[in-house]
Amino acid sequence: MPELPEVETVRRGLAGPMEGRRILRAEVRREGLRWPFPEGLAARLEGRRVEHLGRRSKYLLAELSGGETLLVHLGMSGRITVSAPGNTEARSLGTFVHPHRAPETHDHLVLHLEDGLRVTLNDPRRFGAVDLLDTARRDAHPLLRGLGPEPLGNAFAEPYLAARLAGRRTSAKAALLDQAIVAGLGNIYVCEALFRAGISPRRRAGRISRVRLARLVAAIRTVLAEAIEAGGSSLRDYRQADGELGYFQHSFAVYGREGGPCTHEGCGGTVRRIVQSGRSTFYCPSCQR
DNA sequence: ATGTGTTCCTGTCCGC
DNA sequence: TGCGGACAGGAACACA
Secondary structure, rough: OOOOHHHHHHHHHHHHHHHOEEEEEEEEEEEEOOOOOOOOOOHOOOOOOOEEEEEOEEEEEEEEEEEEEEEEOOOOOOOEEEEEOOOOOHHHOOOOOOOOOOOOOOOEEEEEHHHHEEEEEOOOOOOOOEEEEEHHHHHHHHHHHOOOOOOOOOOOOOHHHHHOOOOOOOOHHHHHHOOOOOOOOHHHHHHHHHHHOOOOOEEHHOOOOOOHHHHHHHHHHHHHHHHHHHHOOOOOOOOOOOOOOHHHHHHOOOOOOOEEEEOOOOOEEEEEEEEEEEEEEEEEEOOOO
């Protein structure tokens, strides 16, 4: 599911139920995901209050009382759902709340909060990650240390990007997927941003003019902002509404549209799919140069 | 240093 | 229906 807009949507949905509530009990239902869970995870979560729910790139960061932060990455297939007893007034929580259900196959971590609320992490492919880190030294964590700037923050601007891409012979597509250059973009939003900026995904990163780099920065910011506004993108929808309210997938101009017409007025081109470093890229060869 | 390919894992979809 | 293969929103890691 998740690139930056989806993770931000999840964060906003979880903030109401989680912030200010204590974790009464943590149910750890397997040893780990991509890596083993940290030592004593359940015991270290128990009794902690969630002070703040933040995000860095595609990482959710739940700041807990006692100086530790719970880090969660959703990988490719991770989902988080909130459930409550049937009589709960869900509206006050500001998010979609399910009734409680029996644990399912890929429910790996369940947080039992105050007021009967539960937060469940489900991740079939298990590319996700969970860790606990020292809040005071948050940005020194190995997974966060090397990240580039937030694309919606002030540090991400044309001069930065120009300096970062100078001399790079890799493709524009690969450069934008590189989390050390800019954090939080994934396959979908890279394709969409390059389309909006009129830049070919195959173009060498170091050979994009500064004017066009400025356009790219703007395109990245607007596509992410619009996607967040839409509640992210929901692909491969699960049967029932899963708290996944995103509808930005209807706004894709190129992603998943191989063979379809270019949406740019008067272009007349056809969206193509190519493979770059093992992943699908969608673009319009006639208006992306 | 940089760039590319492989790998982790399950689920779904498509063609035969 | 069943089966095999391709593919999926990520990113660490091993290598040329």
